[in-house]
Amino acid sequence: MKKKILVAGGTGYIGSHTTVELQQAGYDVLIIDDLSNSNIEVLDGIERITGIRPEFVQLDLKDKEGTRKALQEHPGVEGVILFAASKAVGESVQQPLKYYRNNITTLINILELMPEFNMKGIVFSSSCTVYGQPDPENLPVTENAPIKPATSPYGNTKQINEEIIRDTIHAGAPFKSIILRYFNPIGAHPTAEIGELPNGVPQNLIPYLVQTAIGIRKELSVFGDDYNTPDGSCIRDYINVVDLAKAHVVAMNRMLENKSDDKMEIFNLGTGRGVSVLELVNTFEKATGVKVPHKIVGRREGDIEQVWANPEKANNVLGWKAEESLEDTLKSAWNWQLKLRERGIQ
Numbered sequence: 412m413k414k415k416i417l418v419a420g421g422t423g424y425i426g427s428h429t430t431v432e433l434q435q436a437g438y439d440v441l442i443i444d445d446l447s448n449s450n451i452e453v454l455d456g457i458e459r460i461t462g463i464r465p466e467f468v469q470l471d472l473k474d475k476e477g478t479r480k481a482l483q484e485h486p487g488v489e490g491v492i493l494f495a496a497s498k499a500v501g502e503s504v505q506q507p508l509k510y511y512r513n514n515i516t517t518l519i520n521i522l523e524l525m526p527e528f529n530m531k532g533i534v535f536s537s538s539c540t541v542y543g544q545p546d547p548e549n550l551p552v553t554e555n556a557p558i559k560p561a562t563s564p565y566g567n568t569k570q571i572n573e574e575i576i577r578d579t580i581h582a583g584a585p586f587k588s589i590i591l592r593y594f595n596p597i598g599a600h601p602t603a604e605i606g607e608l609p610n611g612v613p614q615n616l617i618p619y620l621v622q623t624a625i626g627i628r629k630e631l632s633v634f635g636d637d638y639n640t641p642d643g644s645c646i647r648d649y650i651n652v653v654d655l656a657k658a659h660v661v662a663m664n665r666m667l668e669n670k671s672d673d674k675m676e677i678f679n680l681g682t683g684r685g686v687s688v689l690e691l692v693n694t695f696e697k698a699t700g701v702k703v704p705h706k707i708v709g710r711r712e713g714d715i716e717q718v719w720a721n722p723e724k725a726n727n728v729l730g731w732k733a734e735e736s737l738e739d740t741l742k743s744a745w746n747w748q749l750k751l752r753e754r755g756i757q
C-alpha cells in the first residue's frame with residue numbers, strides 16, 4: 412500500500428513541485444489548499460508530469476473542523492508537509508494580523524489534528540530569514556548560528572512556528588518533526604508544466620527578472636550596489652525548486668521509516684554558494700542569451716546584505732544535496748515564463 416501524505420498548500424510554488432516528487436517516489440498525495448495564492452490548474456500540470464491526479468480539497472486550513480472533515484473523508488494520511496502560509500515580507504509589515512492569524516492558526520490546527528489521525532511526522536517549511544544578517548564568522552550559515560530578532564511579521568511567524576513545534580515535541584507529542592530552513596528557491600520543473608505564478612507585480616527577484624526579460628516589465632531594479640560585497644549587490648543562496656522538493660521526500664521518508672531517534676531535527680537547504688544579484692543577472696543572460704534591462708537603484712528596506720548556507724548537515728545526515736547548476740535552474744525559470752506566454756497567462 413502506498414503511504415499517503417497531506418501536502419498543505421500543495422498547489423503553491425514549492426508545494427506543487429514537492430507533490431510531483433512525492434508521487435514519483437511512490438507516495439499518494441492529498442492536497443489541501445484554499446487557492447488564495449494559487450490556481451486549480453496547477454493540478455493539471457502535476458497530472459501531466461506524473462500521470463496521477465492528487466486528491467484535492469479546497470479549504471482554508473484555519474478552519475479546524477473543515478480540516479478534520481477533510482481528513483475523515485480522505486483517510487490514511489501518515490504525514491504532513493506544511494507549506495500553506497502567507498509569504499510576502501512587505502505585505503506582512505502592512506497587515507501583521509493577517510500573517511499571525513494565517514501562519515500560526517494553521518500550524519496549531521495541524522499539530523492538534525495529527526494525533527487524532529495517527530500522523531507520524533510533520534515537515535515544516537521555514538526560512539533562512541530566522542538567521543537575519545549572520546555575523547561574518549557565521550557565514551556560510553550552519554543550523555547552529557544564532558536566531559536573530561525578526562525584521563518582519565512574516566519572519567516572526569517562521570520563528571514562532573519553529574518554537575511552537577519545539578514546545579509541542581518537548582511536551583511529548585506522538586509524532587516527529589523536521590524543520591527545513593530554505594534559502595532562496597528559484598526555477599521551475601524541467602517540463603515547464605509547473606512553476607512560480609506570482610500575483611500582480613512580483614516582489615521576488617527571479618519572477619521580476621524573467622518578466623523583464625520577456626518584456627512585461629520595462630527594467631529590473633537592482634536594489635543597491637553599495638553593500639560590503641565584491642560587486643556591491645546583495646548575496647543569496649539560490650536553490651533549484653526541484654532539488655528543494657526532493658529534500659522534503661527524504662525528510663518525510665526519514666520520519667516514517669524511523670531513520671533517526673530525534674523527534675525534532677532542523678536542516679538548512681541551500682547550495683552552499685553565495686551569488687550576488689548582478690552575478691545572477693549575468694548568469695541568466697549567458698545561460699539564455701536573453702538580455703535583462705536593469706538599473707541600479709537604492710537599497711530595499713529590510714534587505715539582508717549577504718547570507719548563504721552551509722548545507723553539510725543536510726548533505727551528510729539526510730543524504731541530500733542540491734544538484735542542479737544555476738545556469739540550468741535559470742533556464743528552467745525562463746522556459747516556464749515562455750510557457751506562460753504561450754498559454755496567454757503572463
Ligand code: UD1
Nearest residue numbers: 498500538539540614615616619632633634645688714715
Ligand atoms: C526574503 C527572505 C526569505 C523569504 C522571502 C519571501 C531573507 C534573507 N530572505 O528573500 O526568507 O522567504 O523573502 O519573499 O530574509 N532584488 C532586486 N530587485 C528586485 C527584487 C529583488 O535587486 O526587484 C534583490 C534583493 O535585494 C535581494 C535578492 O534580489 O538581494 C533576492 O530578493 P528576493 O527574491 O525578494 O528574496 P529575499 O529578499 O532574499
